[in-house]
Every structure is written in C-alpha cells, then in structure tokens.
Amino acid sequence: MKRIKTLNTRNLKDTMKKGGCGECQTSCQSACKTSCTVGNQSCENK
Amino acid sequence: MIHQYKNNGYNIVLDVNSGMIHVVDDVAYDIIDLFDKLGNPKTHMISEEDKETIVTELLKKYNKPEYTELFEIKPGDLNGMKAAIQESISEVEQLIKDGALFTEDIYENYINEFKNRETVVKALCLHIAHDCNLACRYCFAEEGEYHGRRELMSYEVGKKALDFLIASSGSRRNLEVDFFGGEPLMNFEVVKELVKYGREQEKLHNKKFRFTITTNGVLLDDEVAEFINKEMSNVVLSIDGRKEVNDLMRPSRNGKGSYDLILPKFIKLAESRNQTNYYVRGTFTRNNLDFAEDVKHFAELGFKQISIEPVVSLPEEPYSIREEDIPQIYEEYDKLAKYMLEKKKEGKGFNFFHFMIDLTGGPCVAKRLSGCGSGTEYLAVTPWGDLYPCHQFVGETDYLMGNVFEGVKRTDLVEEFKQCNVYSKNQCKNCFARFYCSGGCSANSNKFHGQINDTYEIGCELQRKRVECAIMLKAAEAVMSF
Numbered sequence: 347m348k349r350i351k352t353l354n355t356r357n358l359k360d361t362m363k364k365g366g367c368g369e370c371q372t373s374c375q376s377a378c379k380t381s382c383t384v385g386n387q388s389c390e391n392k
Numbered sequence: 393m394i395h396q397y398k399n400n401g402y403n404i405v406l407d408v409n410s411g412m413i414h415v416v417d418d419v420a421y422d423i424i425d426l427f428d429k430l431g432n433p434k435t436h437m438i439s440e441e442d443k444e445t446i447v448t449e450l451l452k453k454y455n456k457p458e459y460t461e462l463f464e465i466k467p468g469d470l471n472g473m474k475a476a477i478q479e480s481i482s483e484v485e486q487l488i489k490d491g492a493l494f495t496e497d498i499y500e501n502y503i504n505e506f507k508n509r510e511t512v513v514k515a516l517c518l519h520i521a522h523d524c525n526l527a528c529r530y531c532f533a534e535e536g537e538y539h540g541r542r543e544l545m546s547y548e549v550g551k552k553a554l555d556f557l558i559a560s561s562g563s564r565r566n567l568e569v570d571f572f573g574g575e576p577l578m579n580f581e582v583v584k585e586l587v588k589y590g591r592e593q594e595k596l597h598n599k600k601f602r603f604t605i606t607t608n609g610v611l612l613d614d615e616v617a618e619f620i621n622k623e624m625s626n627v628v629l630s631i632d633g634r635k636e637v638n639d640l641m642r643p644s645r646n647g648k649g650s651y652d653l654i655l656p657k658f659i660k661l662a663e664s665r666n667q668t669n670y671y672v673r674g675t676f677t678r679n680n681l682d683f684a685e686d687v688k689h690f691a692e693l694g695f696k697q698i699s700i701e702p703v704v705s706l707p708e709e710p711y712s713i714r715e716e717d718i719p720q721i722y723e724e725y726d727k728l729a730k731y732m733l734e735k736k737k738e739g740k741g742f743n744f745f746h747f748m749i750d751l752t753g754g755p756c757v758a759k760r761l762s763g764c765g766s767g768t769e770y771l772a773v774t775p776w777g778d779l780y781p782c783h784q785f786v787g788e789t790d791y792l793m794g795n796v797f798e799g800v801k802r803t804d805l806v807e808e809f810k811q812c813n814v815y816s817k818n819q820c821k822n823c824f825a826r827f828y829c830s831g832g833c834s835a836n837s838n839k840f841h842g843q844i845n846d847t848y849e850i851g852c853e854l855q856r857k858r859v860e861c862a863i864m865l866k867a868a869e870a871v872m873s874f
Contacts (some may be wrong), residue, residue: 347486349416349420349483350414350417350420350484350487351415351871352412352414352415352487353751353870354751356754357410357412358409358757358760358827359491359757361757361758362499362502362757362758365758365759366758366759368514368564368769369565369566370755371515371566371568372514372769372770373765373830374517374782374783375568375570375602375770376626376671378699378701378745379572379628380532380675380701380703380704380784381701381702381704381746381829381832381833381855382764382829382830383828383829384759384760384828384829385749385755385827385828385859385862386749386754386862387755387759388750388753388754388755389753389754389755389756390566
C-alpha cells in the first residue's frame with residue numbers, strides 16, 4: 347500500500363483459536379505491582 | 393472501533409478490536425476519519441456518493457501548492473490529486489475487507505466462557521517479611537506492616553505456601569513465586585531455604601518454579617547477589633531516580649536518604665545480570681512530575697531495564713497525582729519517548745517497562761481481556777499464611793480468602809474476581825486501551841471506589857497515553873528500518 351503501512355502481522359482475532367492456555371506470566375509478577383499491564387507480555391505458546 | 397492520533401510526526405491508526413496498527417500519511421489519515429463518520433455502522437463501507445464527498449472535501453483541503461509533494465503530482469494537476477485520493481480510498485476499503493480496520497468486538501462471549509473455566513492458581517506473591525528497613529513515604533504496605541503487625545514468614549509457612557501452589561496448579565507447568573515484602577532480604581535465610589525446597593519439589597511434580605524478588609537493596613551484598621543471579625528469573629530493584637527525588641520519598645528509618653547506599657549495589661547487580669532480567673523500578677509522585685529526568689538519570693548510569701511508575705495514592709496525600717497534573721505527565725511521557733528514540737539511534741537504547749509492547753508475539757486476546765488473575769490465578773500470602781487476592785489487598789480483612797493450611801475458603805470472592813474483566817466495567821467498553829491493560833487494576837478500583845468492578849480514572853488516562861507512546865515508538869522503529 348502506498349499511504350498505509352501496517353506494523354503488526356498478528357491479528358488478535360486469530361489468537362482466539364490457540365489462545366488461553368494460561369502458561370504466560372502473571373502480569374503483576376513482572377515489575378509493576380501497582381497497575382495492570384498486559385500488552386507487553388510474551389506469549390508462551392507461539 | 394478505531395483510535396486515531398498524531399504523535400511525534402506520525403499518524404497512527406489503531407484498529408482496537410483486531411489490534412492492527414497502521415502508520416498512515418495525512419491523506420489516508422483524513423480518509424479513515426471520514427470513513428468513521430460516514431461509513432455504514434455495520435459494514436463500515438461507504439457509498440459511491442460518500443466517496444465523492446470525500447474526494448471533494450479532500451480536494452478542497454489539499455489543492456494547495458504545499459501539498460503537491462505529498463501527492464507526487466505537478467502543481468495544479470487536479471486530476472492527479474483526485475486519482476491519488478481515489479486510490480487511497482481503495483486502500484482503506486481493502487483494509488476493511490481484510491479485517492484490519494473497523495473490526496467488531498467479537499470477544500465478549502468468548503471471554504465470559506473463558507472466565508467461567510475452572511481456574512488454577514499459578515502465581516503467589518509471598519510476603520516473606522512484613523518489615524522494612526526503609527520508611528518510604530508512599531508505601532502501600534505502610535512501611536511493611538500492611539495494617540497489621542511486623543512479622544517474618546517462617547520456613548514452615550513458606551513451605552506450606554509452595555505445597556498449596558503445587559496442589560492448586562492443575563496441569564499448569566510454569567509456577568511463579570515472587571518474594572515480596574516489606575523487604576524480603578530481611579528474611580533472606582528463609583528465601584534461600586524455600587528456593588531449595590521449591591527446586592526439590594518441581595522435579596517431583598513436573599513443575600517449573602520461576603522465582604522473582606523485589607528488593608530495596610539495603611541488605612544486598614555479594615552473597616545475596618550471587619544467589620539472586622543463580623535462582624531468580626527476574627529481580628526488581630526499588631529506587632526512584634535522581635538522588636534528591638529518591639531520598640525525599642525513600643529515607644531510612646533514621647531519616648537518612650537511601651540513594652548513596654543502594655545505587656552502587658544496583659549498578660553492580662544489573663551488570664552481573666548482563667543488563668537483562670531485572671528492572672530498576674521507581675515511583676514518581678507529585679514531587680517529581682518531571683520523572684522523565686529520572687528515567688534519563690538511570691539510562692545515563694547505564695541501566696537498560698527501567699520502570700518508573702505513577703504513585704497510586706488517595707487524594708488527601710500531598711504527593712498524590714491529581715487530575716490537573718495530567719497534561720504535564722503527558723508531556724513527560726512524550727519527552728521520554730523522543731529521548732528513547734534518540735538513544736536507540738545512538739546505539740544506546742534501553743527498555744522502559746510501560747512503553748514495552750509486543751506487536752508480533754504479544755499476549756492472546758484471552759489474556760488481554762480477562763484481567764490480571766488476582767483472586768483466582770494469583771494470590772498473596774502473608775507471613776502467617778493468610779491468602780489475599782493480591783499483594784495490595786493484604787490486611788483488608790474483607791478480602792481474606794483463606795490460608796495456605798486449609799486452602800481458599802471464600803469461593804464467593806474467587807467468583808467475584810473471576811467475573812471481573814473488561815466487559816464487566818462500563819468505562820472500558822469505549823476505551824481503546826482495554827486490550828493493553830486488561831481492565832485495569834482491581835486493587836486500584838477498590839482503593840478509590842470500594843469495589844473491584846470500577847476503574848481508577850487517573851490511572852486510565854495515564855495508561856492511554858503510555859499506549860499511544862509505546863505504539864509511536866514502534867512506528868518510529870518500523871519507519872527507521874523501512
């Protein structure tokens with residue numbers, strides 16, 4: 347596309363098929379402890 | 393639902409429900425905006441007549457000499473400009489057809505089903521010491537005491553906690569245990585013994601413990617560092633930034649600042665971990681709304697994993713963040729994002745926890761929308777073995793869930809936390825950031841509204857800004873590598 351660059355290749359909708367295994371880290375175990383930050387976490391089931 | 397914004401010279405369009413992020417030029421930016429206004433509410437496509445309206449409106453706006461370069465046309469070439477706008481309209485239509493723009497939220501039933509599944513406990517926050525050797529003014533744990541008494545967790549209680557975790561974790565293999573306080577190093581011998589016990593047990597039960605620790609560094613020495621480096625998959629090092637900032641809020645019990653004592657130890661520990669799997673983690677308050685300077689301070693000291701987070705405290709505290717501080721905080725986040733880009737270009741990049749976002753292998757939608765797991769998958773354990781939904785609820789007896797000896801007794805609380813997610817909070821329904829914060833922190837909601845199904849509005853406003861900055865950084869990095 348000429349005027350549009352899409353940054354990501356992974357559509358959230360597609361993660362419904364394989365997602366929800368629960369093996370990923372609990373969000374508050376990383377650094378925050380005072381907010382809820384999940385967007386930066388990694389999937390353990392790629 | 394889309395969210396369009398401009399930041400640091402980038403035009404960004406986030407398609408909220410698919411998570412797709414598009415960096416667009418001014419023309420596409422305007423066209424997408426007009427699609428949002430004119431499009432069919434269901435299909436989001438527009439009629440031929442509306443396409444003509446878009447062309448006419450944009451010709452009016454862009455038919456000026458300064459825009460010829462944008463359209464790659466000769467001055468006055470109106471037909472060329474018209475063709476370019478039409479081409480851009482087709483591109484937008486293609487994105488809609490591809491499910492990458494104006495997508496619907498199809499997740500509510502899926503998340504409700506997901507939340508209703510049988511949950512297991514996968515993470516514990518072990519309050520190994522309800523005591524602290526600092527007296528930080530903003531401490532939600534009230535200098536380690538959590539509205540209760542000073543106490544250190546015994547090995548017996550800790551062991552029971554690990555047994556409880558293994559027994560409650562079903563088929564989940566990765567188990568997380570955070571040694572938290574107060575100050576966990578005040579009970580270091582028990583930490584060591586529990587790690588040893590955990591390593592024995594994981595083999596017997598086919599589990600893998602991931603231990604982490606949060607420390608203020610006062611008792612950090614070479615022996616402790618060696619142990620941490622061997623056993624802890626992550627370590628959070630608490631320090632607020634510049635000396636004057638840190639020492640104002642993080643004094644020792646005799647009133648002396650802690651910066652000079654802890655900083656050299658943190659520098660050494662970060663290096664010994666090869667600048668990975670740790671965070672220097674600070675809290676900013678109303679006293680240092682210029683917190684980007686504190687992040688810079690850490691970066692200049694060579695730290696590569698940095699987190700500085702807003703204090704969460706009630707309005708009566710003089711250091712609390714107020715609504716009127718938000719514009720300044722936004723400016724600081726923008727300033728910080730630009731600084732990070734500069735540093736990256738110089739080959740001296742670093743991570744800022746709240747700007748980290750994974751666009752390729754990030755969490756699945758179930759994780760993104762179902763909440764942090766407090767009260768269900770994640771529990772906090774007090775030194776005497778009581779269970780609470782998370783570390784921030786400790787000491788609030790209404791939320792006492794049971795103990796590690798008898799397990800979870802308050803199944804009603806488990807149910808309440810289970811039902812708490814993005815769709816149970818009205819404020820989240822129209823928020824573009826809901827896929828990045830999972831509906832926010834239940835403890836913050838409880839602190840400000842006395843119930844878990846609400847939101848802490850200042851926290852939400854800051855979260856939205858951070859998501860915008862994080863995406864801008866990704867856009868800038870992508871453009872740099874195109």
